[in-house]
Amino acid sequence: MATETRRPVEATEEEVERWVAQKRELAASGEKVFTVEDVRAYQLDDDEAWELITAGNGCALCWANEDGSPGGSFVRHAVLDGAAYLLLLDGDEAIPALRHDPRVSVVFDGGDGIGAVTVRGTVDFVDDPAALVSVVLATGRHDGLPEDRVAEHVRQSRPGRDRVVRLNRERWVTFSHKKIFRG
């Protein structure tokens, strides 16, 4: 690990004081400042959103637990037949939670400087080994793994224990970092 490049980002007391003073002066002057408050101005179109989802190596799946608390984990996904399919590994807390309540919110992060798509919707369990195999093949090849590693991943998959869920989109929120930060 290249520890020599590690850069802490702490702000000093003096810096904070200086910026607070500048902010108050600016507010008092009435000068308009570029802000990123309204992300609706930086949306992706549908093709751009699907491109971002397809290009990703995984997504952050969030669900509601029985006690109302949020749960979450990073899971792999593949886009097949026009829908996103998420791979849940044996023992994942998501499996019993989603059996109980299929409502989800999923963040597909295109990478820093690209953008993100957040999907609200539900999931359906696809209890078909073909779906599991398809998702494992797609994710391995999308990662650029050699074919012997892809085959190893398929052999490591556990039908009936690892699960695939289909994401049913009700709505999505998208934004592009490029559009936000180009100004």
Next chain:
Amino acid sequence: MDSERITSHDHLVDEGEVARWVAELEAAPASAASTPAPSTRLSFDPEDAWAIIRDRHEIVHAYGGAIGWPTKDASVASAYVGFAVLDGELWTTTTKGRGKTYAMLRDPRAVFVIVSADRQRSTTVYGTVELSNEDRDVTRFAIGFSRYRSGGWSEIGPGIASFDSAGRYAVRFIPTRFVTRLPA
């Protein structure tokens, strides 16, 4: 010229190949010895989680994660957010008028999902959030986040100005539990 947009993984999967694999997996004896080893292992050690968060923050200068929160209808919502580690604590931000802000003020339970730069490790941080609209907290976050985003020490002024605006909250994430996925 722009390359063609790829909006599915259909081209990576062949139906006949899938059928052959399904037949092979179904033919495998269902004994304990044949059970494949999982490709990931879970860690509940906070240090494994902080290693991902700090490395992402301080070395890669990547700045985003997904935060999830409970909604009024007992469901869940989430969003991609920037974060910064300040004085060893995880901070993010929101602004007045958003559903996320109202929801967090109503119910502080939250979850943060952060992935390593190489996408081989990920951590889920469970906890609660505390929102502050104090100038000092908001500005401190804006400075840290802007440095984070710029990857350097110069030209942070525009970044601070664009985030350090009226109605913005600094959100302190108070962890209670960490679940980290590591390669087996």
